[in-house]
Amino acid sequence: MKSSILASAAILAASLEPVAALSEPLQNILINTDRSPIYRYPTDVTRGIIPIPVHSHNDYWRDVPFYTALSAGCISIEADVFLFNDTLYVGHEESALTKERTLQSLYIEPLMSVLKKTNPKSPFVSGPTRHGVFDASSGQTLYLWIDVKNNGEKAWPHIIKALQPLRDANYLTKVQNNETFVPGPVTVIGTGGTPLSQVVSAADRDYFYDGPLKDLTGFTSLVSPIASTSLMEVVGDIKSDSENPLNPTQLEAIRKQIKAAKDKSIGVRYWETPGWPIRLRNELWRMLWKEGVALLNADDVNAAKEYF
Structure with missing residues (x-):
């Protein structure tokens, strides 16, 4: 018994001894690697970020808009805009x-800043590149939804003009002659008060329209690569205390809409999805993803990141 106690004490004493540090030369190398071009990865601004099919709803409410969603891997971001004195301001309401x-x-x-870093000049490529914002998936487009909150007819030309830096760099997804879809690092989708007539009237354009998921008659993926609607308007009341918050009738309504959109090669996003209780939110995410939506609407993008 005594020998056992002594042995335990010896082990404890050994565990309290200082752990040998890394060798000083190796520590110096690790500390100073950022000073050497050998250890600089040209496109590391988003290195290690895995894209997730999540829409950053009301993104401008975040402490750091755009970058927070980007760091979580969101492939879709939404900005509400108001036009005043020929300037496009971002916010949910005028008072904000x-x-x-x-x-x-x-x-x-910020988009231009990130894209310049994911498309660095290099002697190893023959011309300009069109990589997206995610280093791990350079072909993944970023959907930028612009929700026009006032005076859509007047605001939309200002939005087109605001896109000029992205246009000049050839970073925008576009349609040519109303028949050819050319994917790009950024896909701009007008929603809210965006005037449909000003979108479809341009045979060559680099912006799209948020399709009305409830009725896609006359719409194609060249006009609306993604369509959306309110989940609450489609299904009505949702049972928050049930393991299956959507009943068979509600699920069938969703399936019909998703099928109608997919038949036109149009993706689906539902907004006005409950964010609380958390269990209900997560279960709805699971059900919607299983049914085939293209984007999950999320207010808490970090929770959505953990979901995937």
Whole structure:
């Protein structure tokens, strides 16, 4: 017994001894690697971020718009815009607008900054590249939804103009002659008060329209690569205390809409999805993803990241 106690004490004492540090030369190498071009990865701005099929709903509400969603891997981001004095301001309502928070400052400029880093100049490529924002999946487009909140007819031309930096760099997904779809790093989709007539009237364009999921008659994927609608309007009341929050009738309504969209090669997104209780939110995400939506609507993008 005594020998057992002594042995245990010896083990404990050994565990309390300082752990040998890494060799000083190796520590110096690790500390100073950032000073050497050998250890600089040209497109590391989003290195290690895995894209997820999530829509950052009301993205501008985040402490750091755009970048928070990007760091979570969201492939879709939404900005609400108001036009005042020929400037596009970002916010959910007029009282939340500030002169600093514009479409340009919160989204266009950050997008350009990231895309320049994922498309660096290199002697190893023969011409300009069109890589997307995710280093792990350079062919993945980023959907930028612009929700026009006031005076759509007047605001839309200003939005087209605001996209010019992305256009000049050839970063925008576009349609040519109303028949050829050319994918790009950024796909702009107008929603809210976006005037459909100003979208479809252009045979050559680099912007699209949020299709009305409830009735896609006359719409094609060249106009609306993704269509959306309110989940609550489609299914009505949702049982928050059930393991299956959507009953068979509600599921059938969703399936019909998703099938109608997929038959036209149009993706689906449902908004106005409950964010609470958490269990209900997660179960609805699971059900919608299983049914085949293209994007899951999320207010908590970090929770959505963990979901995947």
